[in-house]
């Protein structure tokens with residue numbers, strides 16, 4: 001067995017739900033192909049699947065196991081639209097372009113829902129999402145959002161007052177919210193395992209535990225260098241998202257990494273009033289809290305964040321503190337699992353999709369909204385490479401600013417900004 005470092009901390013509850021997790025080999029030979037994909041999360045595996053299905057020779061490397069990044073360890077919520085609401089996008093880009101971006105996100109959702117409906121893809125889909133309001137002053141904006149979305153042709157949303165929100169949540173902590181009936185949540189690691197199998201079955205060459213250490217120009221080609229062997233290729237997709245494994249210099253100005261942690265409780269009693277409709281929840285904080293019940297009735301609760309790779313001290317206590325603000329009666333429940341993974345955020349909270357150099361493309365920075373968008377971006381990359389350019393271009397043309405501060409000050413400034421937003425969430 002080859003040694004490798006797990007790239008994210010903690011064993012997730014998702015890992016314990018798998019009946020089997022197929023392993024893929026590590027690279028130990030010299031090979032050649034048309035496209036190399038670096039990163040085996042939703043973006044990379046989906047691109048590999050769509051390219052291989054179209055007959056392109058494609059090789060994918062992951063430094064760890066598929067899904068060990070954000071894709072197999074996240075909150076599992078599909079959401080609707082983008083992380084940035086259409087109101088903001090419309091101001092910046094006008095209605096037509098904002099609507100086109102929204103329609104693409106709807107297609108992304110339909111793709112994942114259609115996968116979830118396939119008999120061999122058992123990824124525990126459950127319907128419904130609640131976006132709840134932690135500050136009274138946000139009520140009007142949420143109410144107006146429901147109306148705006150109708151203008152966009154989306155009728156899945158209804159506004160909930162405080163009582164309805166309390167009934168659905170089993171907690172009166174929030175002031176109101178929006179119920180989205182046309183989305184839901186999944187076990188993301190099960191989807192990753194299924195997608196990897198699908199990609200392999202159509203001919204993608206998949207390698208785990210194979211870290212790419214450099215990508216170098218070699219005449220007309222790129223040389224992708226790993227510790228075990230090199231590979232010559234014309235096209236490279238960096239599907240590395242937030243992980244800083246030697247290639248971050250390509251995107252360090254535009255992508256900031258945040259660690260987010262989730263805890264899983266022991267199964268709740270069968271008739272618990274918590275989320276009787278089994279919806280997933282995200283709240284209106286800048287530092288979002290997100291939670292849902294699992295298929296076996298645990299509460300999976302996320303929201304603790306850190307801005308470095310240090311494992312937070314007292315993680316159990318910090319997760320419990322956030323959870324019991326909403327559900328005080330869970331004070332003494334056992335947390336059986338807690339784990340973290342890294343989210344890639346951009347200044348504008350929209351994906352960063354760019355051809356960085358001729359032949360090298362990056363897709364990532366979904367800003368906590370990648371469960372449906374990341375697989376879709378993999379599909380659009382495949383489309384783009386095969387000559388159908390328009391849809392990918394919608395994302396390539398998005399304005400994504402650099403984080404301020406230059407190489408030296410950037411991390412400290414963003415760190416301070418995050419603490420400021422987290423502080424403001426309290427008022």
Ligand SMILES: Cc1cc2nc3c(=O)[nH]c(=O)nc-3n(C[C@H](O)[C@H](O)[C@H](O)COP(=O)(O)OP(=O)(O)OC[C@H]3O[C@@H](n4cnc5c(N)ncnc54)[C@H](O)[C@@H]3O)c2cc1C
Pocket residue numbers: 007038039040041042043044061062063064065066067068069070071072073074075076077078079210211212213239240241242243244245246247260261262290302340341342343363364366367368369370371372374
């Ligand atoms: C805790 C958490 C909760 C989240 N909750 C939600 C949610 O509820 N809903 C939602 O929509 N989104 C959520 N997200 C975001 C979502 O998970 C991501 O946007 C999405 O999974 C990104 O997928 P990806 O394939 O681009 O990246 P990842 O899944 O992060 O994959 C990147 C891969 O690149 C590999 N890699 C990096 N560098 C190298 C290298 N040099 N060589 C080889 N391999 C390399 C890594 O090993 C990793 O496997 C959450 C994220 C986190 C961390």
